[in-house]
Amino acid sequence: MTYPKIRILILEDVPADAELIERELRSGGPDFSSLCVDDEGSFTCAIKEFHPDVILSDYSLPGFDGASALAVARTHAPDIPFIFVTGALGEERAVELLKSGANDFVLKDKLVRLPAAVKRAIAEAEEKVKRKAAELSLRKAHRELRESHRYLERKVEERTKELKESEQRFHLIADTMPNLVWTARPNGTIDYLNRHGLEYIGIPEPESGQSWHIKPVHPDDWKTTVETWRKAMVSGEPYQLEHRVRRFDSAYRWFLSRCIPVRDEKGRIIKWYGTSTDIHEMRTSRDELGQLVEARTSELQNAYDRLLTETRERERIEEQLRQAQKMEAVGTLAGGIAHDFNNILAAIIGNTELALDDVPEDNSARRNLLQISKASLRARDLVKQILTFSRKSDKERKPLSITPLVKETFKFLKASLPASIDMKLVAEAAHDIVLANPSQLQQVVMNLATNAAHAMPDGGSLEIALFDAHFQASDLLPDPEMESGSYVAISVSDTGCGMNESVKRRVFEPFFTTKDPGSGVGLGLSVVYGIVKSYEGGITVTSTPKKGSTFTVFLPRGEEADGAPGGEQRVRMGTEKILFIDDEEALRVAAKDMLSRLGYAVTALADPREALDRFRQDPTAFDVVITDYTMPGMNGLALGKKLLEIRPGLPVILHTGYNESVDGGRAEDAGIREFLMKPLSRQELSDAIRRVLDQRI
Ligand SMILES: Nc1ncnc2c1ncn2[C@@H]1O[C@H](COP(=O)(O)OP(=O)(O)OP(=O)(O)O)[C@@H](O)[C@H]1O
Ligand SMILES: [Mg+2]
Structure with missing residues (x-):
């Protein structure tokens, strides 16, 4: 070492x-x-x-x-x-x-x-x-410790004094406040309540250091209060909420309570400080105002919804009306053209029939005449379709039950449509009587079903349904031209190609077709439209491209018929005297010829005034008068009226291809017995003559 x-x-x-x-x-x-x-x-x-x-x-x-x-x-x-x-x-x-x-x-x-x-x-x-040295430093440390101890004691004394003063100040201020001021322990029990609070709740001040066991919050607000307080416990953030606090007389008033936590240096909450301000008046009027605003808002919303619905409805009706007006205009135009064609056709058909009577069986011209007759009849059918669309055809209507008719048509369709089309009939109409013409009604179903089949070249489902439909005055009507009331509905649905908007808008127009020339003329739906409208019915179409379409026809519900059975078709002869008036020479000649052959004695005149004179000279000279409607000088209706004035009960038949200006009701009132549409076939004419003559009183 x-x-x-x-x-x-x-x-x-x-x-x-x-x-x-x-x-x-x-x-x-x-x-x-x-x-x-x-x-x-x-x-x-x-x-x-x-x-x-x-x-x-x-x-x-x-x-x-x-x-x-x-x-x-x-x-x-x-x-x-x-x-x-x-x-x-x-x-x-x-x-x-x-x-x-x-x-x-x-x-x-x-x-x-x-x-x-x-x-x-x-x-x-x-x-x-x-x-x-160690002793010295120990002694020094002791001395320092003693000094710091003394310092701390001094400080604690000072702080305690300050705290007491501050608490006194706090209580003094709190007691002067009109709010409820309180402090609570970390667990939420209130350990101080200011004077106003004590008076409001109606409790005495507790012994120092004691707390109250009171739950002055309204039971309905208790859950929210506790939840808010718990959240604040976790977040350590101040909170505020509105709740009801019980008064000394057990009445509850609304308060806005605000509370902040005080924490120690380790972050533990040691106290809650809170105030509660009476907001009862404000809150109640706010609630009332809120209810008022809510009610007003909902009223406004309802009004807005109503307005929106009405606007949409008006737009829809306007669009439908525009469509209906367009169809009306097209109908007038088509009807006018068809009328002229009719007159021409009447002359062709009449003269061909006459020529056929005169031409011997073995003459080769007979074949040509038969061809002319066939073609003319085809042309007449086409013209009829146009007239049906323009509602100028006047087919006889009678009350009929449409279920058997539709069933029969369905059977026919099933037999004729391809097997790839799955067909279904749902006949659920309890009251299926409508005032209609059976062949027209059949045509409606046939045309709709044929279109449906055409829309499904690769097969699909076709459903025909019959059901009751009733519309109140307040209901939205499917077609603006319909009236409220009871209807029988026929719907034809398919799962075919469907239509886009522009096709859908035009489907009822005559000659509108998307089919190749030769496959469709574009008259099917216009005929349906004409028939349905002439029955005061309605028609709607819904369609989705590539999904399918549904056409629904609504026909006004009719009353049960007396049950007159239909007669067998046969040209009926007679020997009575007929006064026939028509300004068209060809027609006049053909009719005179046709009626003479049926055995009648016919006087055919072109001028209504001359006819009137002749009739006046001898009112019993004629058994029946057949007159055209549109003539120069005097129309058929006016003539009929004058004749009937001279001889009431006289059978008068009005025939026209252009009857739009003829008010059927007025004519009937005036005593006109029958209406015939041009061109007149021998069958129709002879039937009508027999009807008026045989019913004679
Ligand atoms: N069920 C349907 N599905 C899809 N499109 C349809 C349907 N029904 C009608 N259409 C459309 O409407 C158009 C007009 O139909 P409409 O029956 O009037 O005439 P068409 O069938 O073309 O010819 P026509 O009936 O005179 O032979 C059709 O060409 C087609 O484009
Ligand atoms: Mg068609």
Whole structure:
């Protein structure tokens, strides 16, 4: 072990001894430097200036002694180890010296102990110094601790005082407030309530440190209150809510409560501070206002919805009306053309029939005449269709039950349409009587079903349904030309190609077709339209491209018929006298010829005024009058009226191809018995004549 060079002060009057000591130390002791003195003065000086680490002192010295030296050392350097290196020394003396502060004794005859003694003394001295330093710092720490304790106590006192003052201030302010002011423990129990709060709820102030067990919140608002408070517990955010608080008289008033949590430094909530402001009046009027606004809003919304529906409905009706007007115009045009064609056809048909009567069987012209007749009849059919569309045809209508008729048509369709079309009939009409012409009605179903089949070239489903439909005055009518009331509906649905909007808009127009020339003329639906409209019915179409279409026909429900059976078709002859009036010569000639052949005596005139004169001369000269409607000078209706004035009960038949201006009701009132549509076939004409003559009273 190496030691730092230590300084040794030796007090020794005998140089040999001093040398011995040094030698001994050098032999086994630490590395050192030494200073040897032999009197008090130099000893004292050496202590102050040499700063020894250890003092080795002889006990007996001339003019100075070891005990005094020890005293000097303890005075000037109390902590420096002091070892006596001496001859024999009494035990008592030694104890005494040790008490006075000597650290050790080494006898001169046992100097070999000296190095160890020096090391130990130095070690002890160092230890002592360290201990002293430790004690010193401990004492210092104690002192500081005491001071900070005192400081803290002072601070706590100050803070407590401040807190008390602040709490007093808080209570003072809170008590002057018109709101309920309160504080609550972390668990929500109220531990302070201001004066106004106590008075409002009607409870006494509790003992200090106590809290109330009150639940002044309205039971209906309790859940929301607790939920809001719980949320605030989690978020630590202030909260506010509106709830009802019970007053001392058990009445509840609305309050706006605001609350903030106060937390400790670890973030735990230690207190809630809250105020509750009475908003009862505001809240009640707000609720009333809210209800008022809500009611008004809903009224407005309803009005708006109504307006929207009405606007849409008006637009739909306007569109349907536009469509109906267009169809009306087209009908007028087509009807006008058909009328002229009719007159021409009547002449062709009449004359061909006459020629056929005259041409012998074996004449080759007969074949040509038959061709003319066939073609003319085809043309007449076409014209009839146009007239049907323009509602100029006047087919006889009678009450009929449409279920058997539709069933029969369905059977026919099923037999004739391809098997790839799956057909279904749903006949659910409880009251299926309509005032209609059976062949026209059949035509309606046939045309709709044929179109449906055409729309499904690759097969599909075709459904014909019959059902009752009733519309109140307030109901939306499917067709604006319909009236409210009871209807029998026939719908024809298919799963075919469907139609786009522009096709759908035009389907009822005559000659509108999307089919190839030869496959469709475009008259099918216009005929349906004409028939349905002439029955005061309606028709609708719904369609989705690639999905299919549904056409629905609504026919006004009619009353049960008396059950007059239909007669067999046969040209009926007669011998009565007929006055026939028509300004068209060809027609007049043909009719005269046809009627004469049936046995009648015919007077055919072109001028209605002449006819009137002739009739006036002898009112019994004729059994029946057949007159055209549109004639120069006087129309057929006026003529009929005049004749009937002269001879009431006279059978008058009005025939026209252009009866739009003829009011059927008016004509009937005037006594006109029959209406016939041009061109007149022999069958129709002979039937009508027999009807009026045979019914004669
Ligand atoms: N069920 C339907 N599905 C799809 N399109 C249809 C349907 N019914 C009618 N249409 C369309 O309406 C058009 C007119 O029909 P309409 O019956 O008047 O004439 P058409 O069938 O073309 O010819 P026509 O009936 O004179 O032989 C048709 O060409 C077709 O484009
Ligand atoms: Mg068709």
